[in-house]
Amino acid sequence: xxxxxxxxPGMFVQEKEAVTLxxxxxxxxxxxxxxxxxxxxxxxxxxxxxxxxxxxxxxxxGRYSLNFQKARKSANLVISASQLxxxxxxxxxxxxANAGGTSYGKLTFGQGTILTVHP
Amino acid sequence: xxxxxxxxxxxxxxxxxxxxxxxxxxxxQATTMFWYRQFPKQSLMLMATSxxxxxxxxxxxxxxxxxxxxxxxxxxxxLTVTSAHPExxxxxxxxxxxxxxxxxHFGDGTRLSIL
Numbered sequence: 737x738x739x740x741x742x743x744x745p746g747m748f749v750q751e752k753e754a755v756t757l758x759x760x761x762x763x764x765x766x767x768x769x770x771x772x773x774x775x776x777x778x779x780x781x782x783x784x785x786x787x788x789x790x791x792x793x794x795x796x797x798g799r800y801s802l803n804f805q806k807a808r809k810s811a812n813l814v815i816s817a818s819q820l821x822x823x824x825x826x827x828x829x830x831x832x833a834n835a836g837g838t839s840y841g842k843l844t845f846g847q848g849t850i851l852t853v854h855p
Numbered sequence: 856x857x858x859x860x861x862x863x864x865x866x867x868x869x870x871x872x873x874x875x876x877x878x879x880x881x882x883x884q885a886t887t888m889f890w891y892r893q894f895p896k897q898s899l900m901l902m903a904t905s906x907x908x909x910x911x912x913x914x915x916x917x918x919x920x921x922x923x924x925x926x927x928x929x930x931x932x933x934l935t936v937t938s939a940h941p942e943x944x945x946x947x948x949x950x951x952x953x954x955x956x957x958x959x960h961f962g963d964g965t966r967l968s969i970l
Contacts (some may be wrong), residue, residue, distance in 0.1 A: 746875075748963075764885070764957055769957065769958075771959075772905050773961075778962065778963075779946060779948070780961065780963045780964060781899075781948065781950075781961035783958045783959075783960070783962075786957050786958050799888040827899070829896065831959070838901070839941070839952075841887050841889070841904070841906055841952060842901055843887050843889070843950070843959060844901075845898045845899045845900075846898065847897075847898050848896075848897070850896070
């Protein structure tokens with residue numbers, strides 16, 4: 737079984753500042769992938785960043801970076817230089833794989849964090 | 856552009872009506888698609904895994920006869936909410952992944968309101 741925990745129901749940040757959204761996970765899979773998605777009020781799920789469990793480098797995508805600490809089972813999202821358009825709900829998710837590395841495909845989501853960026 | 860298309864975006868209908876939601880992968884073939892349900896300000900809950908050419912795999916607690924899933928081709932899965940009631944009102948969203956790449960892509964979701 738897999739579990740994703742996001743302990744911050746809501747976060748506030750000033751425009752242009754950086755913010756960290758927390759995510760911890762639990763899994764018995766040897767291989768897995770970790771994702772962050774952004775969901776604005778319109779509802780669509782926007783993919784932000786991906787980290788494979790065997791990736792040694794932390795993933796970065798523009799203003800987004802993933803602080804992956806495997807021993808602590810955490811995969812925090814860091815958003816630098818926050819913008820007003822970053823206000824949304826953010827989900828951390830995990831996709832497991834079998835011993836051979838074949839993904840199961842389905843995602844397990846955390847509870848989500850609502851981020852509000854103030855001008 | 857969008858790689859997964861979901862239709863319709865909004866549905867408002869009377870209690871007892873059956874509603875069909877379509878999910879299409881636009882530029883890849885998806886042997887597996889996923890259907891999620893989401894209540895306001897809550898997380899996405901996996902309802903079922905849609906398998907092309909075979910029966911869907913439902914998560915525990917999801918009524919198979921209420922939520923019918925058909926995956927008739929490699930690019931189309933449909934979710935039919937049968938005899939819908941107000942408690943079925945929710946946001947339904949599908950996803951699929953190109954088997955050769957990450958990540959999973961989501962449709963834009965369907966807001967279902969049963970009066």
